[in-house]
Amino acid sequence: MALAATVSIGVFGLFHPHELDVAPWGASRVEVRCPGFQKILEGAAVARLVAGCAAAGLKGADTDFLLSVPGRIRRHYRGTLKITQASGELIASVTMALETAVASTVAAEAPPDAASAMLEAQAIVTRSYFAAGRGRHRDFDFCDTTHCQFLRDPPPEDSPAARAARATAGRVLTFHGHPFAAFYSARCGGLLAPLPSASVGTDEYPYYAVRCEYCLRHPLEAKVKGRTVPRPHHHGMCQMGAADMAKQGRTAQEILAHYYPGAEIER
Secondary structure (H helix, E strand, O other), X not given: OOOOOEEEEEEOHHHOOOOEEXXXXXXXXXXXXXXXXXXXXXXXXXXXXXXXXXXXXXXXXXXXXXXXXXXXXXXXXXXEEEEEEEOOEEEEEEEEEHHHHHHHHHHHHOOOOOOHHHHHHHHHHHHHHHHHOOOOOXXXXXXXXXXXXXXXXXXXXXXXXXXXXXXXXXXXEEEOOEEOOOOEEOOOOOXXXXXXXXXXXOOOXXXXXXXXXXXXXXXXXXXXXXXXXXXXXXXXXXXXXXXXXXXXXXXXXXXXXXXXXXXXXXX
C-alpha cells in the first residue's frame, strides 16, 4: 500500500482573488514563471501576479514562500505554486509533500493545548483523508477549508503538531485493507451516527454509532423555533472528545479504536 508523496491543495479560494503577491520566505529563493515574464525573487522582493503563473524553487524544487491576497491574508507555504485563471479570478494551488500537509493540517485543526496522543490520532486521521479522499475538486486534490481540511502555515519542526506527524509517519486508517477518507468534526453532540447502509459499499467504512462521553457531559444545544434541541450528530472522530480521552491517558491507538471501530492502523 503506497501513499502518494505529494498532495495538491487549493488555497485562498474563499477570497475569489484577482491578484496575488508571492515572495520568498526567509533565505529561500523563488523562481516565478508567467507568460512573457520570468524572475528569481530573493530577500524582500515581491511579485504581483494577475494571470496564470507558476512559482517554485530553483529547477522546480520545493521552496518556502509567502502567498498573499493583498490587504486581506498572507500565509507561508512549503512546496510549489500553480496559478490558473477562470472567470476573471485566480485559482491558486500549492503542491507539497504529504507529511508537510499533514503537519500543517494538524496545527490548524487540533484543539489548543491538545495532548500528544490526540495530535497523533489527528495526524493519522488527516493522513488517511489525504490518502483516500482525492478527487473532491477539479483543479487540485483538496481545498484549505472545512469542505476538505483546514490548512495553515507549516509548523516549526519542534512543534507538537510536527512531532505528531513524524511519530505517525506513513500510518493511515484502513478498512478491509484499503485506506479510507476518515471523517471527523470539532464537536459531535454525544452520539456519532452511522452512515445509511444503502450509501456504503462493500469495502467502504460504514461509520458505526459511537458514544462520545465528553460531548454527553458537555452538550451543545441550539434554539430552533423557541425549542432547545441537541446539535446534529456527525461521523468519525470528535476532536474535543479525542482531546479529552488523551488527557485521561488514552493512547492514539485507543482513541482511534473508539471512534473508528473495526478499522486498522497500517503503515
